[in-house]
Structure formats: C-alpha cells, structure tokens
Amino acid sequence: MSATLISNARIFDGVSVVSECGHVLIESGRISQISPEQPMSPPADCVVVDATGCTLIPGLIDAHVHVFRDVELLETAIQYGVTTVLDMHNEREWFKEINAITRQRNDVSDVKSCCYGATIKNGWPSAIVRLVSQEENAFSLSQRKAGLFIDLVSTSSFTKLMQEDGHTMTLPFPERPVPTPSLEMQKMVVDTSHENGMLAVAHALSNHSTLQVLRAGVDGLAHASIDPINDEIIQAFKKNNAFVIPTLAIHASSSGEEQETRDKFASDLQGKEKEHLLGCLHITSDKFSIKNVYEQVYTPKEAGIDILW
Incomplete structure (x- = not known):
C-alpha cells in the first residue's frame, strides 16, 4: 500500500485555516488521517514530505474551460493546483482521447465534460x-x-x-x-x-x-x-x-473592459502568452x-x- 505523509504544513480546507503546522497522511490515493498538531509516525515505506513554510490546500476545480484536444492546458492547470476542470463543450471523440490521457498520467488535471x-x-x-x-x-x-x-x-x-x-x-x-x-x-x-x-x-x-x-x-x-x-x-x-x-x-x-487588469497580469509574460492575455473578443x-x-x-x-x- 503506497503512502505519503505531508508534515509541518499550514492546512487550509477551502474555508479556513485548520492548522498552522499540521500533518496529513495519504494512503492508496486517499487522505486517511489528519493531525492538526501532533506529529504522526509514518507507516513502513512511506514517503515523507516536509512542508515547512508551505500551505496545503484541497485540489482546486476550474468550473468552466474548453479543453478540446489541448493536453498542455491540463498540464498547466495541475501546476497551479487545479486538479479537476469542467469542460463545457467538446467533440465526443476528442474528449475520449483526453479522458484516456488523464487516466494514464498523474501530471495532468482530471476532466469532467x-x-x-x-x-x-x-x-x-x-x-x-x-x-x-x-x-x-x-x-x-x-x-x-x-x-x-x-x-x-x-x-x-x-x-x-x-x-x-x-x-x-x-x-x-x-x-x-x-x-x-x-x-x-x-x-x-x-x-x-x-x-x-x-x-x-x-x-x-x-x-x-x-x-x-x-x-x-x-x-x-x-x-x-x-x-x-x-x-x-x-x-x-x-x-x-x-x-x-x-x-x-x-x-x-467580450466587452473589452478591464484593460488595466489585463496589463497588470500580463506584465511578466512574454510572446504568445502575453499576446493571448492582452487580447479581447x-x-x-x-x-x-x-x-x-x-x-x-x-x-x-x-x-x-x-x-x-
């Protein structure tokens, strides 16, 4: 049975901070124990992650995306903590391809379409x-x-x-x-x-x-x-x-408003990424x-x- 222990993390449950230095044990892909204060003894062959200085949060869900066949979108999403995206329109065959990829890889977000x-x-x-x-x-x-x-x-x-x-x-x-x-x-x-x-x-x-x-x-x-x-x-x-x-x-x-906000968030981007963020419909x-x-x-x-x- 695979296990991972995340220790010394600031734990945020999506509503409030439940611990400033907590410990979370994950076994077989599921959270099995949470200790807000007391350190845990890791089971045998457990991977221990020291999360000192880090915040542990639930996986985020992006509730409206259009994936089409864009695997890179899913790769980027998971890097930002988005573990699931809701695909709001797609070709059925394209979704079958994307869904197969999400089942084979753990470095991409899951997709519900x-x-x-x-x-x-x-x-x-x-x-x-x-x-x-x-x-x-x-x-x-x-x-x-x-x-x-x-x-x-x-x-x-x-x-x-x-x-x-x-x-x-x-x-x-x-x-x-x-x-x-x-x-x-x-x-x-x-x-x-x-x-x-x-x-x-x-x-x-x-x-x-x-x-x-x-x-x-x-x-x-x-x-x-x-x-x-x-x-x-x-x-x-x-x-x-x-x-x-x-x-x-x-x-x-769609309206072309909020250009100052787009300029602000695009300031550190380059090339097509910057052009895409600054563009308007x-x-x-x-x-x-x-x-x-x-x-x-x-x-x-x-x-x-x-x-x-």
Whole structure:
C-alpha cells in the first residue's frame, strides 16, 4: 500500500485555516488521517514530505474551460493546483482521447465534460461556428429523442443546455435572433439528465435566457447574465437551489473592459502568452457593462446562492 505523509504544513480546507503546522497522511490515493498538531509516525515505506513554510490546500476545480484536444492546458492547470476542470463543450471523440490521457498520467488535471451542448438546428454554438465554418459540432435536439440524446452523451459527466439568442452580441450571425430551444424542449433535456443521474447546466447571457433555463429546472448557469440583476433572477435561482459560474474573464474580454487588469497580469509574460492575455473578443454590445456582471455575482452571493469559479 503506497503512502505519503505531508508534515509541518499550514492546512487550509477551502474555508479556513485548520492548522498552522499540521500533518496529513495519504494512503492508496486517499487522505486517511489528519493531525492538526501532533506529529504522526509514518507507516513502513512511506514517503515523507516536509512542508515547512508551505500551505496545503484541497485540489482546486476550474468550473468552466474548453479543453478540446489541448493536453498542455491540463498540464498547466495541475501546476497551479487545479486538479479537476469542467469542460463545457467538446467533440465526443476528442474528449475520449483526453479522458484516456488523464487516466494514464498523474501530471495532468482530471476532466469532467458535457461533450456536446444540447441545442437546435442553427442554434448556439452552431451560430458562431457558422461564421467561420459549415461544420456542425453541437447536438441538434430538433432531430433527436431523449433516449438518443442520452446515448450520445453517455460519456459525459453532466449535460449542458444552450439558450443563446445573440441579443447581447454584435456578431453578424446568419440569423437574428439566433434560434433557441423551446421551454418544453429544455425541460425534456433537464428531466432526462436528472433521470440518468446527471446535473444539467446551461449557457445563457441575458436575464430572459437565464429565467428560461431556470424555469426548465437546470442546476446551474455556465455564465452570469450581463443584464442588471433583479429579484426575479434571485428567486428563480433560489427555487432551483442553482449555482452560477460567473466567467468574469470572458465577460471582460467580450466587452473589452478591464484593460488595466489585463496589463497588470500580463506584465511578466512574454510572446504568445502575453499576446493571448492582452487580447479581447470585443463581441458584446456597448449597452451592456461588466458592472452588471459583478452585480450578478455580489447580489446572489449575499442571497446565499452558490458561486462557482
């Protein structure tokens, strides 16, 4: 039985510091003992790590990424303490490749993916894909039944609904508004997901779209709305006991705001990394502000709604 003893560490459990000099024993890949003060005697053949001056924390979870086939993303994530990432849209075959890699290696983050996003013909994300390609890479609900839907996402860890009409964006979509699923169709996806033991999250960027998917019964939102917060939104989240993943960085990039913050964090970077961090999407209409998004985080948090990062 493999074992590792981490000694003399400042232990932070995600909420508070539980020890300034604690000891944690890991056996067969699981934490078996925690001693906030008293040193432990290591078992035979145990690897001992002296963590004096270091802080020990639980593995972090990045709640919204797009992995595609990018193994380097997973290698970088684990170096920053992110042990799991939630992949919010991917080709099923690509995810199978990535998932196989995570099972073979211990120097990459684990991945949980929704694989295909559930949408309708010409809906999101097909609407944005069609600006640069004619290929479809989303699951068309208009042509499928619930059973086939679950068969297609059988490799998924959760499901993702798409409720995006393009209202907040300045992109030249082939159709305006972008086609969106009906409430009945979204309810079918949520109900089928729950029947198969999976959470359902949704893409929605406006209050109208957020309310639509919450009425359908989703468990969480993959983005915060960019509209001003109101009590109807708060109550809808509470009714579902739903969470929200704010994605502040993508909102700031989409609107082109917060350039001073990008400059600050890019100051020590070079080349493509710096260029990437400083770049912006600039796709959000000027009538929307990231200040609204901040309010969509602060106010729900104060109301007891879970905010995932």
